[in-house]
Amino acid sequence: MYRNAAYPRVEWDTVTQFIEQNFQGKCIAVNEQGYPETSVLPYEYHGPTEAAPFGWFDLHLVQADPTFIALQQHPRCAFIIDQPLAFSPHRLVDREYAGYATMHFQATHFYCHATTFTNAESVASVLDSLGRYYESGATFHPITDHAFYEKDLGRLGIAHLLIVRGCEV
Numbered sequence: 001m002y003r004n005a006a007y008p009r010v011e012w013d014t015v016t017q018f019i020e021q022n023f024q025g026k027c028i029a030v031n032e033q034g035y036p037e038t039s040v041l042p043y044e045y046h047g048p049t050e051a052a053p054f055g056w057f058d059l060h061l062v063q064a065d066p067t068f069i070a071l072q073q074h075p076r077c078a079f080i081i082d083q084p085l086a087f088s089p090h091r092l093v094d095r096e097y098a099g100y101a102t103m104h105f106q107a108t109h110f111y112c113h114a115t116t117f118t119n120a121e122s123v124a125s126v127l128d129s130l131g132r133y134y135e136s137g138a139t140f141h142p143i144t145d146h147a148f149y150e151k152d153l154g155r156l157g158i159a160h161l162l163i164v165r166g167c168e169v
Helices: 012-021 066-073 120-134
Strands: 024-030 036-046 056-062 076-088 102-117 156-165
Touching (some): 012 102, 056 102, 056 120, 066 102, 076 156, 120 156
Antiparallel strands (some): 024 036
16 A cells, blocks of 8 residues: 655554554455455454564354365455545646545555464354444344354354554554
């Protein structure tokens, strides 16, 4: 992602706030043919630890999703969180020169290393955590009850994206 040198660097606290204000991102992985596969996914961000200085994202995908398959084959990936803000038409600046048209947005980009899981325990644990994260205070049958969610747990997968570099807003 192009970074305009005219804009000041953003502190990690601001990046963290931006991550926590949003609820979906784009995971981009490379398939066996070398082409990108992209999925728009909900995420749960886990902050920095000694072992993960930038933290990590947990995502859930369907095992048949081309992005999940690509992550299993090639664990290097990118994760982008973006937020469109506004579009400014050129005519606000100049009636003739279309080069003034621009889109305003916020975005952050991470390079990650993915670890994928398909076992029911891992899938249930992350899905239960995601459910509680996105629907705090809501009541639902615990996803860790494998018998209740057996059909779902068998077709879903988890991608644990360890952030290795990149953090701009």
